[in-house]
Amino acid sequence: MNIHEYQAKQILKEYGVPVLDGYVASTTQEAVEAAKKLKSSVFVVKAQIHAGGRGKGGGVKIAKNFDEVYKYAKEILGMNLVTHQTGTKGKHVNLIYIESGAKIIKEFYFGITLDRFLEKPVIMASAEGGVEIEKLAEETPEKIFKLVIDPLFGLQEFQARNLAYKLGFNNNQVKQFVKFALAVYEAYMQKDANLVEINPLALIEDDKLIALDAKMSFDDNALYRNLDVAKMRDLSEEDSAEIEAAKYSLNYIKLSGNVGCMVNGAGLAMATMDIIKHKGGEPANFLDVGGGASPETVAKGMQIILEDKNVKALFINIFGGIVRCDRIANGIIEATQNINIDVPVIVRLDGTNAEEAAELLKKSGIKQLISAQDLNEGAEKAVEIVKKS
Amino acid sequence: MSILVNRDTKVIVQGFTGKEGSFHAQQCIEYGTNILGGVTPGKGGALHLNKPVFNSVEEAVKATGAELSLIFVPPAFAANSIMEAADAGIRLVVCITEGIPVKDMIMVKQFLKNKQCSLIGPNCPGIITADEAKIGIMPGFVFKKGRIGLISKSGTLTYEAANQIVNAGFGISTAIGIGGDPIIGYSFIDLLELFEKDEQTDAMVMIGEIGGDLEIKAAEYINNNIKKPVVAFIAGQTAPKGKRMGHAGAIIAGSKGTAKEKIDALKKAGVRVADSAAEIGLSLNEIKHILIKK
Numbered sequence: 001m002n003i004h005e006y007q008a009k010q011i012l013k014e015y016g017v018p019v020l021d022g023y024v025a026s027t028t029q030e031a032v033e034a035a036k037k038l039k040s041s042v043f044v045v046k047a048q049i050h051a052g053g054r055g056k057g058g059g060v061k062i063a064k065n066f067d068e069v070y071k072y073a074k075e076i077l078g079m080n081l082v083t084h085q086t087g088t089k090g091k092h093v094n095l096i097y098i099e100s101g102a103k104i105i106k107e108f109y110f111g112i113t114l115d116r117f118l119e120k121p122v123i124m125a126s127a128e129g130g131v132e133i134e135k136l137a138e139e140t141p142e143k144i145f146k147l148v149i150d151p152l153f154g155l156q157e158f159q160a161r162n163l164a165y166k167l168g169f170n171n172n173q174v175k176q177f178v179k180f181a182l183a184v185y186e187a188y189m190q191k192d193a194n195l196v197e198i199n200p201l202a203l204i205e206d207d208k209l210i211a212l213d214a215k216m217s218f219d220d221n222a223l224y225r226n227l228d229v230a231k232m233r234d235l236s237e238e239d240s241a242e243i244e245a246a247k248y249s250l251n252y253i254k255l256s257g258n259v260g261c262m263v264n265g266a267g268l269a270m271a272t273m274d275i276i277k278h279k280g281g282e283p284a285n286f287l288d289v290g291g292g293a294s295p296e297t298v299a300k301g302m303q304i305i306l307e308d309k310n311v312k313a314l315f316i317n318i319f320g321g322i323v324r325c326d327r328i329a330n331g332i333i334e335a336t337q338n339i340n341i342d343v344p345v346i347v348r349l350d351g352t353n354a355e356e357a358a359e360l361l362k363k364s365g366i367k368q369l370i371s372a373q374d375l376n377e378g379a380e381k382a383v384e385i386v387k388k389s
Numbered sequence: 390m391s392i393l394v395n396r397d398t399k400v401i402v403q404g405f406t407g408k409e410g411s412f413h414a415q416q417c418i419e420y421g422t423n424i425l426g427g428v429t430p431g432k433g434g435a436l437h438l439n440k441p442v443f444n445s446v447e448e449a450v451k452a453t454g455a456e457l458s459l460i461f462v463p464p465a466f467a468a469n470s471i472m473e474a475a476d477a478g479i480r481l482v483v484c485i486t487e488g489i490p491v492k493d494m495i496m497v498k499q500f501l502k503n504k505q506c507s508l509i510g511p512n513c514p515g516i517i518t519a520d521e522a523k524i525g526i527m528p529g530f531v532f533k534k535g536r537i538g539l540i541s542k543s544g545t546l547t548y549e550a551a552n553q554i555v556n557a558g559f560g561i562s563t564a565i566g567i568g569g570d571p572i573i574g575y576s577f578i579d580l581l582e583l584f585e586k587d588e589q590t591d592a593m594v595m596i597g598e599i600g601g602d603l604e605i606k607a608a609e610y611i612n613n614n615i616k617k618p619v620v621a622f623i624a625g626q627t628a629p630k631g632k633r634m635g636h637a638g639a640i641i642a643g644s645k646g647t648a649k650e651k652i653d654a655l656k657k658a659g660v661r662v663a664d665s666a667a668e669i670g671l672s673l674n675e676i677k678h679i680l681i682k683k
Contacts, residue, residue: 085631114491116571116601116638119498134643151495192492221464221637222490251635255627266569266635267543267598270624271666274648277627278665286628288635291526291544319545319552321514321528351548352528375549376667 001218003232004048006097008196008214011229015187017180017198019211022099024048031073032066034098042101045072049091050237052132052215053083059093062101069098094236102210107200108167109133110181112188115148121188123147123155123181127167129200155185176209184211191229192222241304248300249290257282259382260305260314260343262298264289264323272317275375281383284311293323298331303339312389313344315382317375320351329357333364344385346370348378391563391590392538392583393481394457396521401449402427403470404461406437413461413485413526414438420523425453446470446477459515459524460484467511468493475506482574483524484511491637494572501574508574512637514544514566525566535560536680537673538584540577541596542569542603542636546624546666550596553670562590569598569636577607585615591680592618594669595660599625600639600646608654618679620672621655622663623648 003011009019023034035043047059054060059081061072073096082090107129115122126144128136136144145166149155157178164177180201188196195217202212223230235243245252251266255273259281263269266288273283285308289301298316305314318328328349335341345368349357361369370385372378400417404410405427415438418424426441426449433444443449446458458474460467460482467486474482489511501508509516515525519534531548533555541547547566554561565580567573577595584590593615597604604623611619626648628634630641641647652662663672 114495114571117603117606119495119572121495137643152499189492192490194491219491221488222492224465225490253629253632253634255629263545265543265545266639267541267546267596267624268549268666270598270628270634270639271546271549271622273627274624275665275667283627286632286634319548321531321545321548322526350552351531374667376665379665379667 001220001223001229001233002050002237003216003218003229004050004095004234005046005214006048007232008216009211011191011216012184012187012211012214016183017187017211018209019214020100020102022097025073025096025098026077026094028070028073028077031096031098032070035063035066035069038098038100040100043069044099044101045069045076046097046099047076047079047081047093048095048097049081049086049093050234051083051085051091053085054081057081057083059083091237102202102204104202104204104212106203107212108203109136110184110198110201112185112196114194118148120151121149121185123149123163123185125163125167129202133197133199149185154189155182157182172207173203173209180209191226192219193217194219241307245287245301245304248297249292250297250301250304251286251288251290252304253286254308255283255285256310257284258310258312258386260284260308260311261317262287262289262301262305262314263317264291264293264319268317268319272315272375272379275379276315276383279379279383281386284308291322293318293328295327295331295334298328299335299338302332302335302341306339306341306343311343313346313382313385315378316345316347317378318349320349320353324353325349325351325357326353326360329360332369333360333366336366336368341368344368344370346372346378346382346385348372348375350374391518391521392580392587393563394516394518394522394524396421396423398423398457398522399453399455400424400457400459400524401446401453401455402459402461403446403474404463405429405442406432407461410461411438417459417523420529422522422524425455446473446479450477450479455479457481457483457524460486462486464488464490468497471497471508472500475501475504479506481507481509483509483515485513485515485526487512489570491571494570498572509565510568510574512570513568513573514547516563516565517561518563519561527564527566531555532564533560536562536589536591538562538580538587538590538593539564540580540593541566542598543596543624546596549666550594550622550669554594554673557670557674559673562587569638571601571638576603578610581607581610581615581619585617590617592620592673592676594673595619595621597621597623597651598636598639599628599634599641599648600636602646604651605654608658608660611660612658618676619660620663620669620676621660622666622669623651623655624666
């Protein structure tokens with residue numbers, strides 16, 4: 001789960017990470033009021049969306065007075081912000097963060113994430129902040145310092161101190177950095193984050209280190225024990241069809257093609273998308289109906305996929321294990337009675353009770369249903385149909 | 390004995406009396422798995438599925454001599470169950486549970502370092518040695534006996550692959566689902582090593598997916614250490630970046646963990662990579678001549 005910058009700063013602040021004062025606003029009036037509460041002569045108006053690159057997209061502005069705060073708030077609130085991370089459609093801005101301005105002397109990068117191979121948290125830091133870490137890693141990997149943390153002992157002071165010297169801090173800054181790094185690590189571990197990124201970590205006037213931007217994302221599987229974090233979920237940032245699907249324990253991700261896919265199991269679902277592409281088509285979605293697929297979830301899955309008007313054919317690919325194919329077939333038949341299905345549905349049911357399922361589908365006499373013997377035939381038929389339409 | 394498990398392997402089930410545990414334990418028993426009992430704290434002394442229930446793994450091991458534990462405990466408590474099993478002297482834990490927090494698994498892996506205990510999973514279908522023992526949730530009938538070792542990150546895609554292997558005229562020695570989480574026990578490398586040494590396995594099929602770099606490490610390992618032929622398939626070529634594709638670990642982070650980089654690495658290591666999931670059986674057929682010669 002992702003959260004907004006202002007929320008990440010709220011969490012980090014609780015752990016003692018230095019941030020600038022700021023308030024979140026959803027109207028121009030709130031924005032001006034927020035600025036008035038801040039003891040500052042310069043303000044930064046920042047769009048709050050779950051994507052990076054906001055500044056380049058015009059979602060971050062520096063205001064020198066309350067009138068400018070109003071002006072920029074008006075401009076940014078409600079805008080469709082397009083960044084390299086939002087896709088071409090962009091994201092609608094519902095919230096802005098009004099923060100005190102500061103004079104930036106130098107920008108650093110600081111991040112913590114999981115090293116999946118070492119199975120330990122790793123800190124990455126660089127004196128070249130403000131740019132994307134991926135770009136930095138590609139172009140000048142030698143400028144990124146990596147520090148692997150032993151999860152049993154946590155980040156040790158000496159490790160943070162040594163890293164600070166590598167980053168070129170003076171003695172005063174080193175002290176601040178050690179405190180900062182320990183605090184961020186604490187927040188990362190305690191809140192079950194899978195990523196914390198402070199980019200930039202800024203050196204500002206009076207020799208102060210500040211988390212100027214902050215990004216955090218969390219392990220969904222641990223939200224049950226981080227209820228404060230779970231409350232920060234912003235559903236407006238997520239695809240409404242994906243949210244609807246999740247209510248039925250369906251894992252749905254919308255894509256841009258026209259062959260709808262409904263599959264049991266995540267690996268097989270990905271492989272089904274891949275084979276559609278391999279045969280010359282484009283998958284419209286990822287949909288895993290899960291291990292507990294029932295007639296109800298199958299019907300719901302079909303409905304969600306068919307709400308996407310790009311879909312010109314639906315490929316149902318089920319390998320029945322514990323899930324019995326005859327139950328799935330009943331679900332498909334039931335769905336055709338309850339929802340309007342105006343595209344061909346290619347059905348491949350294999351595994352447990354596949355023969356009974358084939359019989360059921362045949363008997364049903366539903367004309368939209370086209371049966372396929374295996375994965376290959378199913379994918380070929382689906383792509384063929386789409387190409388003809 | 391193929392690898393890791395056979396019909397004599399003594400198994401207990403943690404989370405034995407729960408809905409999932411009961412259902413699948415019954416299925417495993419019907420397959421012929423040597424399940425000797427189970428553990429549900431608070432229900433010790435009872436009989437369930439005609440097998441004894443114990444309060445702890447320690448008691449269960451003492452009473453039954455169990456060497457393997459199959460776990461169906463809910464995600465919030467599953468990490469603790471793995472550690473309990475390891476502490477009680479279990480040599481192999483198979484954890485089916487999906488949804489264990491990553492932080493818990495980080496700690497589990499640290500804990501296991503000091504124990505003589507290996508782990509399969511979590512978030513996996515388990516392990517099956519055809520016609521001998523099924524320790525997991527896979528449909529046993531798909532896995533017909535043969536001489537191909539199967540290692541996979543996925544569930545149903547494993548069944549699909551096994552089905553194709555059988556339809557192509559081969560069969561399975563042992564199949565292992567290693568799980569789709571970011572942190573798991575046995576990886577491709579560990580199992581490739583075991584299959585390489587196994588006299589009942591002639592070739593290996595590995596099914597990977599986007600996310601992490603286990604497949605890339607496996608490619609390096611195959612290049613240097615594996616003489617038996619390996620066929621692979623990697624799922625997720627069409628997966629968008631930054632989206633978690635069902636499995637917690639199936640995510641392309643930045644530009645890392647793509648299907649393409651994994652496929653390229655495997656091909657470079659001499660692995661026959663199937664172009665689509667429908668061609669896993671076919672790919673095996675293409676290397677048939679090597680298998681027959683052996």
